Amino acid sequence: MSERVTGLGPIDNFWAVVPAGGAGTRLWPVSRAGSPKFLHDLTGSGATLIQATVERLRPLAGERVMVVTGAAHAEAVAEQLPDVPREQIVAEPSPRDSMAAIGLAAALLGRDDPDAVLGSFAADHVITGPEAFAAAVHEAVDVAREGYLVTIGIEPTFPATGFGYIQEGARLPGHQSAARVRQFVEKPDAERAASYLATGEFRWNAGMFVVRATVLLDLLAQWHPMLTAGLRAIAADPARLGELWPTLTKIAIDHAVAEPAADIGRVAVVPGAFGWDDIGDFKSLTELLPKGDGPVTVVGDPEQVQTIDSAGLVVTNSGRLVALVGLDDVVVVETDDALLVASRERAQDVKQIVEALKAAGREDLT
Structure with a gap:
C-alpha cells in the first residue's frame, strides 16, 4: 500500500492549477468573452466562481495555487485573487484549449520540482460538500504519486446527456476506492445515458485531473511530441511564450492524453461523493x-x-x-x-x- 496523505494541512508538493478560460456563451449576456462566467457571482454567495474555487483549494494546496487564464482576463483575475502572487497567474496569449493551459502549468511546475503533483480544477464549477471533495483529492494525489493520471468522477444522479462519462474498471489494490478507467465516452443520448446509470459502472466526467507534472508531460509526449516540446521550451525560457504559443496544438486534455492513456492502463478514477455542477446554462443555474x-x-x-x-x-x-x-x-x-x-x-x-x-x-x- 502506498503512503496515504493525511492531516488537515496542505498536501506536500501538491499544486492546485485553475484553468480559467472560455466565454460561457450559454450564460449570455452575463457571461461574455470580455467578462466570462468565472468572474461573476452567479450563486449569490458573495464570491465569484473563481474566488470560490481558490477558497476551496486553499486547505489542500496552501499558497501553491496557479491560475492559467487569457491575457485579457489576467488583470481581473489578479484583482479578484489578491492573495495569489502575480507570478502564479499565467496569461495565455490566445485560447489553445485545455491541454496547452494545463500542460504549460505542468511544464513550469515540473521544471522547479520533479515531485510536484498538480490537480486541475476548472474556475467556473460549483462544488458542495467540501469534506468529501478534500477526501477525493487526497486519495487522487495518493494514486497520482504512483504514476497514474487520475480523474475524479462524479456520482451521477440522473441520466444526463450534457456530460461525458467515465467507465470504471478493476479496483486499484491498496486504495480505498480508486479504480482503473476502462474508457471515456462522449455525451450520450438519453437512452444510452440511462443504460450507463443502470450498470453502476459510469461516472460523470467533470474534467478534474490529478497527476505528477512530469508524468503528464511524459504521457503527452507519446502522442503529441511537438506540443510537449513547445511547452517545455516555454518553461525553459518564458520569454518565448509569445513566439511559441501560436504553434501549439489546440486540443483538450481528454483527447490529447486521458483517452489514449486509458487504453494503456495509465488512468485511474477516484469517486467524487460531493455535489458538482458546471453551470452549463440558465436552466442548470435555476436548479x-x-x-x-x-x-x-x-x-x-x-x-x-x-x-x-x-x-x-x-x-x-x-x-x-x-x-x-x-x-x-x-x-x-x-x-x-x-x-x-x-x-x-x-x-x-x-x-x-x-x-x-x-x-x-x-x-x-x-
Whole structure:
C-alpha cells in the first residue's frame, strides 16, 4: 500500500492549477468573452466562481495555487485573487484549449520540482460538500504519486446527456476506492445515458485531473511530441511564450492524453461523493440556486423584480425594475446593454444568439 496523505494541512508538493478560460456563451449576456462566467457571482454567495474555487483549494494546496487564464482576463483575475502572487497567474496569449493551459502549468511546475503533483480544477464549477471533495483529492494525489493520471468522477444522479462519462474498471489494490478507467465516452443520448446509470459502472466526467507534472508531460509526449516540446521550451525560457504559443496544438486534455492513456492502463478514477455542477446554462443555474419563497428565483436585488402569476429565473444587475406577468418557465436576464428572454427548456440555445451576434459583427455584445 502506498503512503496515504493525511492531516488537515496542505498536501506536500501538491499544486492546485485553475484553468480559467472560455466565454460561457450559454450564460449570455452575463457571461461574455470580455467578462466570462468565472468572474461573476452567479450563486449569490458573495464570491465569484473563481474566488470560490481558490477558497476551496486553499486547505489542500496552501499558497501553491496557479491560475492559467487569457491575457485579457489576467488583470481581473489578479484583482479578484489578491492573495495569489502575480507570478502564479499565467496569461495565455490566445485560447489553445485545455491541454496547452494545463500542460504549460505542468511544464513550469515540473521544471522547479520533479515531485510536484498538480490537480486541475476548472474556475467556473460549483462544488458542495467540501469534506468529501478534500477526501477525493487526497486519495487522487495518493494514486497520482504512483504514476497514474487520475480523474475524479462524479456520482451521477440522473441520466444526463450534457456530460461525458467515465467507465470504471478493476479496483486499484491498496486504495480505498480508486479504480482503473476502462474508457471515456462522449455525451450520450438519453437512452444510452440511462443504460450507463443502470450498470453502476459510469461516472460523470467533470474534467478534474490529478497527476505528477512530469508524468503528464511524459504521457503527452507519446502522442503529441511537438506540443510537449513547445511547452517545455516555454518553461525553459518564458520569454518565448509569445513566439511559441501560436504553434501549439489546440486540443483538450481528454483527447490529447486521458483517452489514449486509458487504453494503456495509465488512468485511474477516484469517486467524487460531493455535489458538482458546471453551470452549463440558465436552466442548470435555476436548479442549483436555493428556492425562495415564490416561484421566481432572483439573482440580484429581489426588490427590483415584481411578478404576477409567473415562474422561472430573473438575473438583474442594472438597477431597473423587471416585471413579469403571466409567464411560466421563463428566464429573464437583464444587463446594462442587453436583455435576454427565453424558456428554461431552451436555455442551451442561448449560445445561438451569441453566434448570430458574431456573424452580424456585434462583437461589442459578445
